[in-house]
Amino acid sequence: MLEIRNLVKRRGAQEILSGISFKARPGRVTGFLGPNGAGKSSTLRILLGLDRATSGTALINGKPFAQLHHPLATVGAALDGSGAHRSRTGRAHLRWMACAAGLPRSRVEEVLEIVGLTKAAGQRVGKYSLGMGKRLGMAAALLGDPEILILDEPVNGLDPEGIRWIRTFLRERAESGNTVLLSSHLIGELAETVDDVVIMKHGKIVASGTLEEVTGYHSSLEEAYFALTADKAGGVG
Numbered sequence: 001m002l003e004i005r006n007l008v009k010r011r012g013a014q015e016i017l018s019g020i021s022f023k024a025r026p027g028r029v030t031g032f033l034g035p036n037g038a039g040k041s042s043t044l045r046i047l048l049g050l051d052r053a054t055s056g057t058a059l060i061n062g063k064p065f066a067q068l069h070h071p072l073a074t075v076g077a078a079l080d081g082s083g084a085h086r087s088r089t090g091r092a093h094l095r096w097m098a099c100a101a102g103l104p105r106s107r108v109e110e111v112l113e114i115v116g117l118t119k120a121a122g123q124r125v126g127k128y129s130l131g132m133g134k135r136l137g138m139a140a141a142l143l144g145d146p147e148i149l150i151l152d153e154p155v156n157g158l159d160p161e162g163i164r165w166i167r168t169f170l171r172e173r174a175e176s177g178n179t180v181l182l183s184s185h186l187i188g189e190l191a192e193t194v195d196d197v198v199i200m201k202h203g204k205i206v207a208s209g210t211l212e213e214v215t216g217y218h219s220s221l222e223e224a225y226f227a228l229t230a231d232k233a234g235g236v237g
């Protein structure tokens with residue numbers, strides 16, 4: 001379970017998060033949507049202990065990230081890029097991570113297989129395509145077989161086969177009782193994958209509920225999204 005309660009983040013005079021609250025529940029895939037600059041990545045970074053909130057709490061199974069006893073087995077995250085050094089191979093990167101976390105090398109081969117990167121595991125990360133980099137980031141997130149997955153834009157850059165794979169994979173994770181939170185700008189694709197939806201705009205939650213509740217009387221989630229996030233002047237955020 002992920003729980004965000006009254007989260008506020010200020011940077012100088014700018015309020016990036018204005019007291020947001022939502023939950024991502026076990027057994028469900030929760031989609032996190034919003035225009036560029038809405039505050040999605042800032043929320044995820046605070047949740048993962050990569051940034052501090054001005055006030056409010058972001059809890060993972062009832063605890064802040066820093067207090068988790070087994071962080072890798074509790075939560076796996078794939079944010080921007082894979083974080084791997086370009087001159088390392090994908091396998092070496094994962095082995096280094098596994099070693100740091102006290103996980104066996106055999107787990108590296110398992111996650112490479114899960115994300116479909118076994119054949120490319122010996123190539124340098126600098127030679128990877130965008131989609132391969134995404135798969136490597138996903139492999140790293142899965143190393144500890146976590147009960148919670150947090151993914152920022154996981155399908156961006158994946159080919160159609162990769163998009164189908166990730167959709168099926170995330171549904172299976174949720175159906176076996178895990179929690180999945182993912183942000184995406186591909187709303188049509190997201191609507192195929194999620195149970196619950198949270199939509200942000202200008203640092204506030206503008207909608208939150210099941211896919212059906214958020215879609216409401218609109219013909220699709222995409223229509224609901226545009227109605228909820230429309231700016232009279234248009235443009236960013």
Ligand SMILES: Nc1ncnc2c1ncn2[C@@H]1O[C@H](COP(=O)(O)OP(=O)(O)OP(=O)(O)O)[C@@H](O)[C@H]1O
Binds near residue numbers: 035039040043
């Ligand atoms: N390190 C930073 N320093 C200053 N401002 C920042 C920083 N990180 C984010 N911001 C600002 O915080 C606001 C929210 O940005 P954030 O990246 O969380 O949005 P987002 O919803 O993830 O957007 P996108 O869809 O473009 O990824 C923006 O106004 C952004 O300019």
